[in-house]
Amino acid sequence: MSKPIIALVGRPNVGKSTLFNRLTRSRDAIVADYPGLTRDRQYGTGRLGSQPYIVVDTGGLSGETEGVDPLMAGQVRAALDEADAVLFLVDGRQGILPADEQIANYVRLFDKPVLVLVNKAEGFDHEIAKAEFFKLGMGDPMAISSAHGDNVEQAINSILPKIPPKEQIDDFDLDEQPGVRVAVIGRPNVGKSTLINRMIGEERVVAFDMPGTTRDSIFVPFERDGESYTLIDTAGVRRRKNIKEKIEKFSIVKAIEAMEQSHVVVLVIDGSEGLTDQDLTLIGLAIESGRGLVLAVNKWDNLTAYQREKVKAELVRRLQFVEYAKQHLISALHGSGVGDLFKTIQQVHTAAFKRISTSDLNRVLEQAVLEHQPPLIAGRRVKLRYAHLGGLNPPRVIVHGNQVDKLSEGYTRYLTNVFRKAFKWTGTPVMIEYKTTE
Ligand code: GDP
Ligand code: GDP
Numbered sequence: 060m061s062k063p064i065i066a067l068v069g070r071p072n073v074g075k076s077t078l079f080n081r082l083t084r085s086r087d088a089i090v091a092d093y094p095g096l097t098r099d100r101q102y103g104t105g106r107l108g109s110q111p112y113i114v115v116d117t118g119g120l121s122g123e124t125e126g127v128d129p130l131m132a133g134q135v136r137a138a139l140d141e142a143d144a145v146l147f148l149v150d151g152r153q154g155i156l157p158a159d160e161q162i163a164n165y166v167r168l169f170d171k172p173v174l175v176l177v178n179k180a181e182g183f184d185h186e187i188a189k190a191e192f193f194k195l196g197m198g199d200p201m202a203i204s205s206a207h208g209d210n211v212e213q214a215i216n217s218i219l220p221k222i223p224p225k226e227q228i229d230d231f232d233l234d235e236q237p238g239v240r241v242a243v244i245g246r247p248n249v250g251k252s253t254l255i256n257r258m259i260g261e262e263r264v265v266a267f268d269m270p271g272t273t274r275d276s277i278f279v280p281f282e283r284d285g286e287s288y289t290l291i292d293t294a295g296v297r298r299r300k301n302i303k304e305k306i307e308k309f310s311i312v313k314a315i316e317a318m319e320q321s322h323v324v325v326l327v328i329d330g331s332e333g334l335t336d337q338d339l340t341l342i343g344l345a346i347e348s349g350r351g352l353v354l355a356v357n358k359w360d361n362l363t364a365y366q367r368e369k370v371k372a373e374l375v376r377r378l379q380f381v382e383y384a385k386q387h388l389i390s391a392l393h394g395s396g397v398g399d400l401f402k403t404i405q406q407v408h409t410a411a412f413k414r415i416s417t418s419d420l421n422r423v424l425e426q427a428v429l430e431h432q433p434p435l436i437a438g439r440r441v442k443l444r445y446a447h448l449g450g451l452n453p454p455r456v457i458v459h460g461n462q463v464d465k466l467s468e469g470y471t472r473y474l475t476n477v478f479r480k481a482f483k484w485t486g487t488p489v490m491i492e493y494k495t496t497e
Pocket of ligand 2: 254
């Protein structure tokens with residue numbers, strides 16, 4: 060069920076981030092750009108290749124002895140620990156450097172499937188480019204060009220089958236659960252566990268633990284006010300009760316997977332600390348996941364009136380890019396605000412799955428165009444002819460017209476807002492995709 064994780068490693072400048080961008084770029088969906096959004100450049104969903112996966116760019120691994128940058132080394136180590144396979148990039152134009160050998164030795168310790176990619180191989184004889192790197196002793200390398208795309212899809216398709224299949228749990232099928240799937244995510248200590256316990260209440264619930272790794276979330280089906288839910292618990296509340304596992308290991312990969320498995324994401328922020336960079340990264344990933352989003356600003360009980368005003372102002376100012384997500388000021392500890400949180404979860408779920416008829420869509424599109432004409436491009440007006448709904452959760456509107464590839468992000472944002480208002484698409488991202496028809 061969970062996607063395999065592929066880590067990119069290699070010296071600085073070998074082309075990891077170029078490869079990362081190529082693997083994670085979405086092909087045709089145009090999401091309105093969100094000014095102020097911090098995009099996570101380290102984690103992404105792989106879209107190129109025969110099946111979905113998660114890509115992690117480990118950043119710079121200088122290959123120098125440990126201790127140079129302990130923090131970085133720790134991150135690389137954590138990423139390799141979590142990975143199911145490794146793409147090891149080297150620079151075909153530079154040949155093997157001592158740092159490559161050191162990285163090879165390091166990567167070997169993790170005992171994961173590895174594929175050496177000889178990058179920047181465009182215009183080179185691939186056999187010659189590969190021959191030298193065979194000496195790394197990590198199997199048959201593959202020559203690629205991240206910048207031009209040569210062999211990139213082949214590289215992914217050749218590493219994917221080397222990943223051993225995961226054990227599947229057979230008595231729990233997420234897709235068969237009724238109701239709303241809610242992922243509760245957030246940094247450690249923001250109050251996820253406290254909130255989860257509040258949400259599921261005193262009911263006796265059965266938790267379904269995925270076998271094996273601590274990476275997987277726990278699923279908790281429960282009912283509240285006659286509605287069914289499945290909670291996707293990244294904090295491991297139930298697990299921690301059973302085993303003496305006190306400290307949660309924060310994993311962005313786990314958060315990404317939980318979001319993808321969910322319908323609605325509840326992102327918990329510690330109001331008494333204000334917004335942190337990690338909160339913003341998680342919000343960015345939630346937007347990219349396309350799921351409905353609710354922000355739960357927790358520990359509100361812990362703030363003085365003055366602090367509350369300050370935090371509120373900060374939230375308004377810094378979260379303009381995710382205006383569509385409702386903010387709930389709650390106290391998981393005392394339970395205040397949790398009832399309203401459920402109301403919003405229901406609203407967002409309804410909005411994200413609402414089927415809008417083609418005629419309604421076109422009526423709104425026509426009106427939008429009347430009120431605010433698309434621009435002239437080289438003397439010709441961009442014409443938006445018709446629209447249809449291309450998908451739900453998130454709603455995707457496919458707009459057909461001429462020269463639509465030339466439309467500005469500003470116009471896309473305008474259309475998004477018009478549709479959002481007309482169809483009460485609250486709490487969910489709205490995607491607009493253009494198709495050219497002359
Ligand atoms: P990173 O530090 O490993 O993430 O490397 P980058 O992706 O930032 O790339 C470093 C440099 O190599 C940049 O100037 C890229 O444009 C360049 N580069 C990356 N991939 C290729 C490639 O396939 N061919 C060529 N010629 N240059 C590349
Ligand atoms: P998690 O790591 O995100 O699962 O966070 P926990 O639920 O374990 O909470 C971390 C700490 O914050 C614990 O000491 C909780 O008692 C405390 N906490 C959680 N929610 C609240 C709240 O609403 N108000 C206050 N004052 N403390 C809270």
